[in-house]
Amino acid sequence: MAYENNTTVTFQKISFQPKTNTGYTDVKMEEPTTIFTRKINIGEDLIYKNTDGRDVMDAGETYLLLSDKPVTVQYGALFGNERDGGGYVPSSNGSKQWRSVVLHSTISGSR
Numbered sequence: 001m002a003y004e005n006n007t008t009v010t011f012q013k014i015s016f017q018p019k020t021n022t023g024y025t026d027v028k029m030e031e032p033t034t035i036f037t038r039k040i041n042i043g044e045d046l047i048y049k050n051t052d053g054r055d056v057m058d059a060g061e062t063y064l065l066l067s068d069k070p071v072t073v074q075y076g077a078l079f080g081n082e083r084d085g086g087g088y089v090p091s092s093n094g095s096k097q098w099r100s101v102v103l104h105s106t107i108s109g110s111r
Helices: none
Strands: 007-013 033-040 062-071 074-076 086-088 098-104
Touching: none
Parallel strands: none
Antiparallel strands: 007 033, 007 062, 062 098, 074 086
């Protein structure tokens, strides 16, 4: 969710193969695959107002969300299977505002 108008959000896949068992995820920060870029305004999100963020994460993949202004990040079961839960991702200082965050999908199933 955006806190300022004209916030540009970019969602990228940074893993080059899914990791669905134990161990480390292999990422390629220098060669990300952009899934979408969207400009949003105050109070707008990427699931309900704009649907780009629905069912976008594949199991075992690692993603990077970038924005040019502060945003709040929440991910998990937020559309369709909302009862399974989702959570806010706090920033390093404990606030809920980010300009970049790495997300890893461990949930299997359909997109």
